[in-house]
Amino acid sequence: MLSAGLNIVGFSWITSPAATELEMIVLDWLAKMLKLPEDFLSAGQGGGVIQGTASEAVLVVLLAARDKVLRRVGKDALEKLVVYASDQMHSSLQKACQIAGIHPENCRLLKATSSTNYALSPEFLSETISQDLTIGLIPFFLCATVGTTSSTAVDPLLSLGKIAKSNGMWFHVDAAYAGSACVCPEFRHYMDGVEEADSFNMNAHKWFLTNFDCSALWVKDRSALVQALSTNPEYLKNKASQANMVVDYKDWQVPLGRRFRSLKLWMVLRLYGLENLQCYIRNHIKLAKHFENLIAQDPRFEVVTPRIFSLVCFRLLPVRNDESHGNKLNHQLLDAVNSTGSAFISHTVLSGKYILRFAVGAPLTEEKHVNAAWKVLQDKATSLLAESL
Numbered sequence: 001m002l003s004a005g006l007n008i009v010g011f012s013w014i015t016s017p018a019a020t021e022l023e024m025i026v027l028d029w030l031a032k033m034l035k036l037p038e039d040f041l042s043a044g045q046g047g048g049v050i051q052g053t054a055s056e057a058v059l060v061v062l063l064a065a066r067d068k069v070l071r072r073v074g075k076d077a078l079e080k081l082v083v084y085a086s087d088q089m090h091s092s093l094q095k096a097c098q099i100a101g102i103h104p105e106n107c108r109l110l111k112a113t114s115s116t117n118y119a120l121s122p123e124f125l126s127e128t129i130s131q132d133l134t135i136g137l138i139p140f141f142l143c144a145t146v147g148t149t150s151s152t153a154v155d156p157l158l159s160l161g162k163i164a165k166s167n168g169m170w171f172h173v174d175a176a177y178a179g180s181a182c183v184c185p186e187f188r189h190y191m192d193g194v195e196e197a198d199s200f201n202m203n204a205h206k207w208f209l210t211n212f213d214c215s216a217l218w219v220k221d222r223s224a225l226v227q228a229l230s231t232n233p234e235y236l237k238n239k240a241s242q243a244n245m246v247v248d249y250k251d252w253q254v255p256l257g258r259r260f261r262s263l264k265l266w267m268v269l270r271l272y273g274l275e276n277l278q279c280y281i282r283n284h285i286k287l288a289k290h291f292e293n294l295i296a297q298d299p300r301f302e303v304v305t306p307r308i309f310s311l312v313c314f315r316l317l318p319v320r321n322d323e324s325h326g327n328k329l330n331h332q333l334l335d336a337v338n339s340t341g342s343a344f345i346s347h348t349v350l351s352g353k354y355i356l357r358f359a360v361g362a363p364l365t366e367e368k369h370v371n372a373a374w375k376v377l378q379d380k381a382t383s384l385l386a387e388s389l
């Protein structure tokens with residue numbers, strides 16, 4: 001309410017010094033909570049910025065990386081530039097490529113399978129990069145995910161980052177959902193290897209009690225962003241900007257105008273504090289674990305991928321091993337549960353299997369709600385199985 005009510009329109013630093021300065025401060029705080037390498041802090045060449053969404057975050061770093069490589073190899077090489085990620089990467093990368101003029105056939109979404117729990121295989125990445133190099137293409141951008149949208153898979157950042165570095169590529173880490181969990185020491189290892197990254201993103205508006213929109217992006221080299229995105233029209237010229245004494249976030253993002261979003265994050269960090277935020281995350285993960293245990297006790301169901309955070313991927317096992325009927329059955333179960341209005345589950349498809357997803361993420365969710373949702377699922381499954389006999 002404060003952020004909306006104050007109605008700050010922070011074009012550049014001079015139009016609201018407080019909005020810019022607070023953003024730098026809170027993103028340094030959050031970077032320290034996540035134990036991001038010091039290169040990402042505002043004191044050096046890097047720093048954090050609040051974007052509206054993870055989609056905007058990946059777009060701006062893709063633009064920075066594209067222009068950086070084109071300065072090196074010449075701007076006519078645009079059609080040779082290649083982007084890499086797993087096929088579990090969020091569709092925002094594909095959209096960013098469309099906007100950035102990367103040829104659709106040069107956006108390599110490498111197949112991730114159950115053998116790696118849907119994480120990107122470094123060997124597969126290396127092979128693909130080598131093949132592209134032999135035909136004269138230019139690998140320039142790698143995107144890894146900590147907590148994929150479908151199943152919360154975690155890509156192995158350290159080995160992927162080393163491959164990116166040895167090929168002179170920009171390495172972006174999308175931790176839109178799972179980044180929040182990494183403020184807990186016991187989950188921080190999921191982002192080990194982030195020291196190899198050029199940029200890191202997490203959505204405070206997903207699982208960190210901050211109102212939409214608030215997507216935190218850190219870069220190690222802010223000048224790459226500024227070179228790709230800055231403009232300097234007469235009507236925005238001012239002493240502070242021209243003397244290079246301040247940060248003008250307009251040059252780190254697509255729009256010119258910006259809200260006082262840091263106030264929202266400042267309020268969350270001050271109001272809850274690190275310990276309460278950690279408890280909040282741990283409680284959701286505990287509830288998801290509880291749901292996972294409930295599933296394990298019912299032989300009609302299976303947990304499909306190992307639960308890592310607060311998302312459980314599961315399904316009703318197909319009757320007589322008939323997979324296509326199994327897919328139909330799970331689709332029907334999703335519709336049946338959601339039509340009750342008392343629980344809402346979503347789905348994905350992994351290796352051709354239709355999978356149900358139970359996510360704990362609301363501040364008021366308690367064990368009794370998880371138990372009640374499970375009861376609805378079991379009851380609906382009983383009816384569907386009776387019908388399909």
Ligand code: PLP
Binds near residue numbers: 052055090177203
């Ligand atoms: N990346 C991941 C891993 C996501 O799960 C999502 C959203 O579900 C996004 C990116 C896109 O988020 P946004 O809506 O902030 O663009």
